[in-house]
Amino acid sequence: MLRLRGLSLRYPNGKLALSDFDLTVAAGEFVVVLGGNGSGKTTLLRCITRTVRPSAGEIWLGNTDLCALEGEKLRRARLALAMIWQHASLVRRRCVLSNVAAGALGRHFTLRTAFGGLPAAELGAARSYLAEVGLAELADQRAGTLSGGQAQRVAIARALAQRPQVLLADEPVASLDPEAAEEIMRLLQRLARTERIAIVCVLHQVELAYAYADRVVGIRDGRMVFDLPRAQVSREAVHRLYLPEAA
Amino acid sequence: MSVDLAPQRAHGFGAAPWRRALSAATRCVVALLGLAIFIQAFIVVQARPQDLITGVHGMADLIRRAMPPDFSQLPATLWPALQTVDIALFGTFVGIIIALPLALLAAANMTPSRVAYYAARGLIGFTRAVPDLVWALLFVTAVGLGPFPGGLALGVHSVGMLGRLFAETIEQMDMAPIHALELTGARRIQVFSHGIIPSILPSLLGITLYRLDENIRSSLVLGFVGAGGIGFQLLTAMNLFQYQEVSLLLIIIFVIVLGAERISAELRERLS
Numbered sequence: 159m160l161r162l163r164g165l166s167l168r169y170p171n172g173k174l175a176l177s178d179f180d181l182t183v184a185a186g187e188f189v190v191v192l193g194g195n196g197s198g199k200t201t202l203l204r205c206i207t208r209t210v211r212p213s214a215g216e217i218w219l220g221n222t223d224l225c226a227l228e229g230e231k232l233r234r235a236r237l238a239l240a241m242i243w244q245h246a247s248l249v250r251r252r253c254v255l256s257n258v259a260a261g262a263l264g265r266h267f268t269l270r271t272a273f274g275g276l277p278a279a280e281l282g283a284a285r286s287y288l289a290e291v292g293l294a295e296l297a298d299q300r301a302g303t304l305s306g307g308q309a310q311r312v313a314i315a316r317a318l319a320q321r322p323q324v325l326l327a328d329e330p331v332a333s334l335d336p337e338a339a340e341e342i343m344r345l346l347q348r349l350a351r352t353e354r355i356a357i358v359c360v361l362h363q364v365e366l367a368y369a370y371a372d373r374v375v376g377i378r379d380g381r382m383v384f385d386l387p388r389a390q391v392s393r394e395a396v397h398r399l400y401l402p403e404a405a
Numbered sequence: 406m407s408v409d410l411a412p413q414r415a416h417g418f419g420a421a422p423w424r425r426a427l428s429a430a431t432r433c434v435v436a437l438l439g440l441a442i443f444i445q446a447f448i449v450v451q452a453r454p455q456d457l458i459t460g461v462h463g464m465a466d467l468i469r470r471a472m473p474p475d476f477s478q479l480p481a482t483l484w485p486a487l488q489t490v491d492i493a494l495f496g497t498f499v500g501i502i503i504a505l506p507l508a509l510l511a512a513a514n515m516t517p518s519r520v521a522y523y524a525a526r527g528l529i530g531f532t533r534a535v536p537d538l539v540w541a542l543l544f545v546t547a548v549g550l551g552p553f554p555g556g557l558a559l560g561v562h563s564v565g566m567l568g569r570l571f572a573e574t575i576e577q578m579d580m581a582p583i584h585a586l587e588l589t590g591a592r593r594i595q596v597f598s599h600g601i602i603p604s605i606l607p608s609l610l611g612i613t614l615y616r617l618d619e620n621i622r623s624s625l626v627l628g629f630v631g632a633g634g635i636g637f638q639l640l641t642a643m644n645l646f647q648y649q650e651v652s653l654l655l656i657i658i659f660v661i662v663l664g665a666e667r668i669s670a671e672l673r674e675r676l677s
Contacts, residue, residue, distance in 0.1 A: 207588055215412025237590040251603050274598040293625050313585075320589050347406035 159356040160186045160206070160324045164213035167205055167380075175201045176380040179215070185323065188350040188357045190371035190388075194362060194400045198380035199360040201324045206358070208232060210218040219324060223299055237264045240317035244329040248303030254293065254312050257301050259284040261319030263294075279291035280319065287315040291345060307338030314345060318353070325349070331366065339363065343370045364396050441596060467648065474656055475649035482638060486657050488552045489634035490665075492627065493620035495552075496559025500620075503564045504529075508571030515575055515601075529572070533565020537620040537623050552633030558619045559627070567616055572661040574603070574608045607676045614676075625658055635661075 165179040175310040176198050193199045208224050209269050217224040222235050241260070248257045259276045262284070266277035288294050296304070299334050304312060306322045310330060317325055327346065331339035347370045350357045361367050367388065374391045376383040376399045384395055509515050510525035540561050544554030578601070586600040628636020633652060642650040 209588075211486060233590050233592070236588065239588075241585070241588050243581070243585070245581060247581040249582045249586075249600055249603050250579075251606070252599075256599075260586060260591070261589050263586070263595045263599060264592070267592055272592075272594045274602065316585075316589070329592070 159183060159187075159220065160358070161216075161218040162206070163216040163218070163265065165202075165205055165217065166213050167201060167210065170212045171272055174380055175226050176205060179377075179380075179382055181375065181382070181385065183282040183324070183356040185356050186350055186354040188339050188372045189359070189362045189375060191358060191361075191368040191374070191375045191377055192367055192396060192399055193377035196401070197377045199377055200328055201380070202377065203241070203328050203358070203360060206324075206326060207236065207239060233264070237320065238323040239326065240320045240322035240324070241326045241328070242310070242313045242317055243327075244303075244332040245329070246301075246306075246313040248301040248304075248309055248316075250300070252301055253298050254288065254301055254304070255281065255284055257288055258315045258319050261316035262321075263329055284315070284319055285289065287318040288312070290318065290349075291315045300379055305338075307341060308341055310334065310338070311345065314342070314349070318349070322355060324356045324358070326390055327357065327363060329360055332362065339366065340369075346370070367391075367396075414560050428609040454520060471648035471652035473649065475647070478650050478653055482635065482654060483670055485628075485633075485635040486489050486661060487637045489624045489628070490621060490661065492555040492559060492624040492632070492634050493617060493665075495556035495612060496620050496624070497617045498565055499556065499560025500563025501617065503560070504571055505609075507564065507598075508570045508575060511568060511572040512575035514580060518594035522643060525568070525572075529565055530559050531565075531567035533569065535562070537562040537627065538630060541627045541630050545631050550633070550675070552629040555624060555632030555634060556628040558632060559623055562623075563616055566619075567612065571609060572613045574605050574612070578604050611673045611676050614669045614673050618665050621665040622662055625662075 160181070160183040162179055165176055165181075166174070167176040168174050172355055179202065181189075191199050191202065201210070204210045206217055206224075208217070208227075212225060215225065219235060219238055224232065225370045236314040238266055252260075254278060259280045262277055262280040262362050266280065268275075268277070271277055276391070285294060285297060286385055291314050293308060293311055293315070296308065296312075301312065303307065313330075325346070330346070331342050334342065343366050346357055346359060349355055350372075351381075359371075368391070373385065374388050374396075375385045376391075376395060378399050383399060384391065489525065507525045507529055510521045511524065511529055516525070517523040537558050540558035541555055544557045548554050548557070562566070582604065583596060583600045586596045591599065624634050625639075626634045628634040629640050631637065635658060639651065639654045639658075642648075642654060
């Protein structure tokens with residue numbers, strides 16, 4: 159589903175943020191990326207979404223190389239790629255249902271949706287996505303009134319409304335309490351299984367990676383250190399990712 | 406037991422005498438400077454307070470002649486009063502239409518290029534720098550006497566304030582939901598209508614209501630240069646020494662200004 163081949167990113171100041179990175183994530187697979195601060199985890203996701211342009215390499219989404227696309231073609235290709243962040247990034251003054259349905263805007267460009275109207279065909283689906291994340295009863299509530307955990311689940315529902323093949327998550331539980339964090343991880347794991355979405359999730363919580371990931375990828379100084387099924391990932395290998403100097 | 410008084414000495418009662426003297430001298434210089442500025446203003450405006458005392462009789466005579474207000478003229482003043490309010494409404498509406506796209510170009514986090522940013526900022530600054538009375542004179546010359554040039558003048562002058570405050574509001578908004586919408590594949594206009602507008606709408610409405618309130622007050626004066634409304638009627642009545650009509654018009658102006666101010670304040674409070 160998602161294949162990265164020799165992905166590299168060098169910043170204008172010469173710093174190599176990502177180096178020759180290879181990764182394949184199949185449909186329905188839940189991959190967790192672990193690494194210390196500044197190791198290149200978020201940069202990896204930013205490259206995949208093409209928020210930044212990689213210096214070299216390929217990003218294959220199905221049969222499309224995102225690196226070869228620009229403008230409208232890139233926008234269309236990105237419809238299959240959803241993203242959630244540490245903070246839910248909802249439009250706080252709109253209701254929960256509007257926020258979720260907004261995830262489908264890219265597929266519906268009409269006069270109505272251009273001027274603030276929601277795609278009518280998507281409202282029913284948006285309600286079902288909200289039900290899927292367990293928040294159907296909050297559909298009409300203003301997004302700004304939600305708790306952190308609820309807001310993150312709404313962000314996931316918005317990602318589902320996009321009907322993605324790949325879901326990227328950048329520290330989605332970093333600002334949540336342990337119970338809410340477990341809830342979000344269970345939800346992501348279930349979505350990977352039931353919706354057959356390929357999920358790449360950047361985390362700092364090693365225990366959550368052991369509990370929910372199918373595969374764990376270790377990254378350090380922009381290079382992949384390991385890419386293993388979670389059962390084969392040793393505590394020592396994970397520990398080495400966070401050491402100040404390379405072991 | 407010993408107590409360290411060093412911090413207090415540095416700032417307060419224990420400070421060195423030379424430091425206290427310096428502080429007193431600085432205060433003295435600042436006070437003298439303030440006094441000098443006030444005196445020069447007094448001289449430049451050729452202030453003559455005694456003239457106020459000798460002129461009290463003239464003012465009292467004028468007020469006596471303006472009483473009682475001539476309420477028989479009330480029906481004839483309603484149309485100009487409506488014109489005055491509508492000049493402000495029209496001007497505010499024109500101002501929003503021009504200011505909103507300009508504000509997007511003039512907001513550092515939205516502008517497509519530096520050239521567009523500086524061009525939009527320059528245009529906004531220019532419309533603000535030229536007073537509304539000058540704009541009114543220009544538009545009276547262009548389209549003739551009446552309320553239309555008044556509305557245009559207020560519209561163009563409003564761009565200055567609305568554009569600047571709209572741009573500042575856009576610059577201060579949380580960009581995370583906007584980036585999130587962009588990454589869903591939404592088009593620019595959809596990001597604008599579904600992300601930007603809902604995020605900043607209450608602030609934009611508050612600024613607009615404040616401007617409308619200002620424009621109502623400005624539209625009263627624009628009549629003095631032939632741009633219609635109740636101001637034109639006030640000028641005519643004063644030129645014809647119809648002081649009782651003048652007092653009626655002043656009462657109507659007072660009601661309009663106070664009413665607009667109260668409604669604007671009430672709505673802005675509800676929005677916040």
